[in-house]
Amino acid sequence: MDGIHPPGPAARGLAWATALYLVLPILIVLPVALTDQRFLSLPQDGVSFRHFETVLTSPEWLGSIWQSFTIAVAATVLSVVAGTLCAIGCWRISRRATELVRVLMLLPLIIPSIVYAIGLYRYFGPLGLLDRFAGVVIAHGVTGIPYVVITVSTALAAFDPRLEQAARGMGASLSQTLRWVILPRIAPGIVSGAIFAFIHSWDELVMVLFIASRNVFTLPRRIWDGINENLDPAMAAVAVLLILFTTGLLMADRALRRRSEGG
Amino acid sequence: MSAAGHALGILGLTKRYGSFTAVDDVSLDVGQGEFLTLLGPSGSGKTTILMAVAGFVAPTAGSILLDGREITPLPPEKRNFGMVFQGYALFPHMSVAENVAFPLRVRGLSRADREAKVRAALDLVQLGAFAERLPKQLSGGQQQRVALARALVFEPNLLLLDEPLSALDKKLRAELQEELKALHRRVGRTFVNVTHDQEEALSLSDRIAILNHGRLIQAGAPGELYERPRTRFVADFLGKSNFIEGAVATADAAGFVLAAGTARIAVRAPAAPEGTRRLLSLRPEKIALLAGEEAADNVVEGRILAWSYLGSGFALRVETASLGELRATLPAWQAAFAPAEGLPVRLGWSAEAAVPVEEDAP
Numbered sequence: 237m238d239g240i241h242p243p244g245p246a247a248r249g250l251a252w253a254t255a256l257y258l259v260l261p262i263l264i265v266l267p268v269a270l271t272d273q274r275f276l277s278l279p280q281d282g283v284s285f286r287h288f289e290t291v292l293t294s295p296e297w298l299g300s301i302w303q304s305f306t307i308a309v310a311a312t313v314l315s316v317v318a319g320t321l322c323a324i325g326c327w328r329i330s331r332r333a334t335e336l337v338r339v340l341m342l343l344p345l346i347i348p349s350i351v352y353a354i355g356l357y358r359y360f361g362p363l364g365l366l367d368r369f370a371g372v373v374i375a376h377g378v379t380g381i382p383y384v385v386i387t388v389s390t391a392l393a394a395f396d397p398r399l400e401q402a403a404r405g406m407g408a409s410l411s412q413t414l415r416w417v418i419l420p421r422i423a424p425g426i427v428s429g430a431i432f433a434f435i436h437s438w439d440e441l442v443m444v445l446f447i448a449s450r451n452v453f454t455l456p457r458r459i460w461d462g463i464n465e466n467l468d469p470a471m472a473a474v475a476v477l478l479i480l481f482t483t484g485l486l487m488a489d490r491a492l493r494r495r496s497e498g499g
Numbered sequence: 500m501s502a503a504g505h506a507l508g509i510l511g512l513t514k515r516y517g518s519f520t521a522v523d524d525v526s527l528d529v530g531q532g533e534f535l536t537l538l539g540p541s542g543s544g545k546t547t548i549l550m551a552v553a554g555f556v557a558p559t560a561g562s563i564l565l566d567g568r569e570i571t572p573l574p575p576e577k578r579n580f581g582m583v584f585q586g587y588a589l590f591p592h593m594s595v596a597e598n599v600a601f602p603l604r605v606r607g608l609s610r611a612d613r614e615a616k617v618r619a620a621l622d623l624v625q626l627g628a629f630a631e632r633l634p635k636q637l638s639g640g641q642q643q644r645v646a647l648a649r650a651l652v653f654e655p656n657l658l659l660l661d662e663p664l665s666a667l668d669k670k671l672r673a674e675l676q677e678e679l680k681a682l683h684r685r686v687g688r689t690f691v692n693v694t695h696d697q698e699e700a701l702s703l704s705d706r707i708a709i710l711n712h713g714r715l716i717q718a719g720a721p722g723e724l725y726e727r728p729r730t731r732f733v734a735d736f737l738g739k740s741n742f743i744e745g746a747v748a749t750a751d752a753a754g755f756v757l758a759a760g761t762a763r764i765a766v767r768a769p770a771a772p773e774g775t776r777r778l779l780s781l782r783p784e785k786i787a788l789l790a791g792e793e794a795a796d797n798v799v800e801g802r803i804l805a806w807s808y809l810g811s812g813f814a815l816r817v818e819t820a821s822l823g824e825l826r827a828t829l830p831a832w833q834a835a836f837a838p839a840e841g842l843p844v845r846l847g848w849s850a851e852a853a854v855p856v857e858e859d860a861p
Contacts, residue, residue: 401555402588404575406602406653416601420592 262479269472276467287473297458297474304455307372308437314377315433319384320426324418327392338389344379352379353446360447367451375443380433387432391425424492431489435482504532504689505656507552508564514547514713515559521547523713524561529691529706534683536692538700539710540736545693546661548710552691553659554578565656581650582659586666587642589634595621595645596630602653620652623682640671647679651686660692664699676702697737701725709733711859732859734780741786741825743779743853747771754850762821765796767850777855783814785852786827788844795847801825806838813838817846 243251271277272284291297322341326334344352356375357366365371395418403413419426441456448457455474462471507529514522522544529535537545550556552563554575562571570578581602589598596617603613621627624644634642643663650658663679664672680703683690694700700707701721708718709732717729728734731742745759754767757777764779771777789795801819812830815838819825827846 396586396588398584398586398588399590401553401575402582402584402590403601403605405553405555405578405580405582406605406649407576407579408601408605409576412605416604417590 265472265475265479268469269476271469271472273469276469276472287469288477290468290470291473291477294470297455297470300453300455300458303369303453304438307369307376307452307454308434310369310373311376311380311437312430312434314373315380315384316426316430318377319381319429319433320388320422322381323385323388323392324414327389327395338385341385342382345382349379349440349442353443356443357446366447367449369452371447372444372452372454375447376437376440377433379440379443380436383432383436384426384429387425387429388422391422395421424495427492428489431485435485438482439478504687505566506531507657507689507691508562508567509548509552510562510564512548512551512561512563513559514544514551514556520713522551522558525710525713525715526561527708527715527718529689532687532689534680534690534692534703534705536694536700536704536707537710538694538697538707538736540695542712543710544713545695545710547713549659549661549691549693552657553580553582579653579655580657580659581653581655583643583646583650583661583663585662587634587646589642589645589649591634593633594630595626595632595634595637598634598645599649599652601649606653616652620648623651623685624648624678639667640675643667643675644678647682651688655688658688658690660690662694663692665694665696672699679703701737707737709736711736714860716859727854728780728856730857730859731778731780734854734856739783739826741781741783742856743781743822745777745779747773747775747777749773760821760823762797762799762819764853765850766853766855768855771855778858779853780856781825781848781853783826783828786825786846786848788827788829789847793845793847796850797853798845798847799825800843800845803838803840803842803844805840815844817844819846 267278267283268276269287270283270285271279271287272282273280319341322337326338353375360366360371360375363371365374399417399421400413403417404410408416439456440454441460444452444454444457445460448454455478459471459474462468509525509527509529512522512525513520525544525548527535537548539545547556551558554570554573554577558571562569564570565578590601593601599617599620600613603616608616617630618627621630624647626641626644626648629637629641629645634645637645643666646663660679664675667675676699683703692700692703704721706718707721707724709716709724711732717724717733719727724733724737728737728740734740734742743757743759743764745757745764748756748758748763750756750770750773752770754765754769755771755777757764757766757779759779766777766779787795789798799819799821801817804816804818804824806813806815809828810831812828815827815829817825817827825846
């Protein structure tokens with residue numbers, strides 16, 4: 237890095253301020269979760285893990301965590317299968333029409349989720365999908381597709397189309413080419429998309445508020461209700477667990493990318 | 500690996516993209532075990548022809564025949580052709596052995612059969628010790644040989660090569676040219692090669708097909724094309740050439756005399772009607788430097804305009820009074836003189852040296 241000026245103190249200070257501004261609200265829940273008081277507050281006389289204990293022994297919290305987890309896993313499978321097939325299809329055909337398809341697939345990212353949720357509510361009523369596990373999986377699965385389409389399309393853009401020609405020239409059928417040549421090359425993109433689709437479902441609240449009520453009570457929904465009803469510090473404890481889990485997933489994604497770049 | 504090669508037929512092949520004609524009514528036969536090279540500048544349609552033979556490009560018209568059997572509608576995976584791609588297209592996530600085993604795995608061969616064939620194929624290209632490496636751990640020349648082993652391991656009906664040596668540096672290219680030629684002799688299969696490198700085409704091929712603007716201009720053995728080019732394009736693209744244009748002054752059974760500028764040039768060729776225009780191709784190395792009163796069928800005088808030393812000889816540009824500028828190359832042993840700009844010289848060539856060629860259709 238010779239010949240590049242180091243940043244001045246003003247630029248350095250601004251950068252740190254921005255980073256702190258982004259991270260502080262997340263970090264503030266840490267001490268709150270460790271409070272010894274019965275309401276949302278900073279610790280007064282010492283730190284306590286009682287709220288973590290409450291969360292991890294309460295059947296309601298554990299039930300919601302499990303429900304959110306199973307919904308997120310099922311929705312991720314849906315997003316990954318549909319998103320990967322869509323990205324590969326667009327890549328193979330690669331005409332101007334497929335550009336339109338790709339933009340269309342990104343709509344759930346662009347449209348405010350509250351608008352999307354109203355539409356879902358209208359549709360799911362007659363279909364009997366309101367307040368059902370399948371309904372939430374479909375809603376989260378479909379809105380998770382854009383993440384997969386983006387990451388898989390990026391992986392495919394770096395894929396040498398001659399590899400596919402080479403495979404077919406040597407006698408490989410379309411499915412053999414897909415399994416042995418294309419999928420192994422774009423696997424990091426698929427896993428990356430899966431992680432984002434999972435996180436999307438895992439912390440989604442707005443749609444759940446519209447299309448679920450009592451049977452399906454996901455973790456974000458329970459946090460939301462807890463905030464509205466009582467200011468139990470257990471929420472902060474849940475928030476810390478969520479932050480750790482999400483950070484873990486993002487680090488897994490990073491590690492994966494580094495490995496695929498290195499290898 | 501001694502199965503007999505197969506014969507390929509290309510019949511009236513045409514490929515249009517919208518209003519652009521990439522390949523225009525090309526017909527060509529490739530004999531069993533023959534090494535044929537499609538040679539032409541970029542955009543001449545040579546790669547499109549190869550891709551149509553491989554099945555990746557659907558022809559607009561015409562057919563592809565293997566041993567007389569129509570294969571035009573078959574998809575590439577059903578044709579059983581080996582192919583070496585430009586840049587090799589090795590699978591980067593597979594080892595050398597897995598790359599070579601790929602076509603066998605696709606065909607459902609048992610692991611034991613696969614291993615034996617992969618070892619034989621890697622030995623054929625002298626890469627037995629590299630089986631467990633990844634492609635990116637190999638040099639360009641080694642990657643090229645892996646691609647060859649992979650294309651030959653399943654005993655294909657035909658081996659197609661798309662600019663196989665273009666990514667290599669000049670010295671390695673010459674080395675691999677010889678290896679490729681030896682490999683062709685050893686496996687006895689039919690090879691179809693695409694290149695824009697005329698030296699590669701001349702040294703490798705049993706036969707060359709020269710293409711320009713999607714049309715087949717001339718096909719034949721390398722020597723035949725070089726000595727008897729049919730058109731100006733062939734003479735110019737394959738090696739270097741001087742061109743002399745004029746009108747037939749007199750003609751007899753042995754040939755004719757062409758009036759070009761103020762010169763009279765004797766040409767031994769089939770007679771042509773007096774008064775018709777003719778174009779001659781004259782290779783620079785067929786022009787000799789005449790000493791003193793030495794005679795030749797054709798002699799012109801001029802002055803050296805520019806010269807360069809090539810190691811093996813000299814390249815001269817000579818301004819002649821009667822024919823304008825001529826290029827001549829002289830072997831170093833013949834040039835017992837010190838070339839200098841402005842030096843007066845006498846150039847001579849035999850009546851067989853200049854060959855009548857046609858102008859190319861636009």
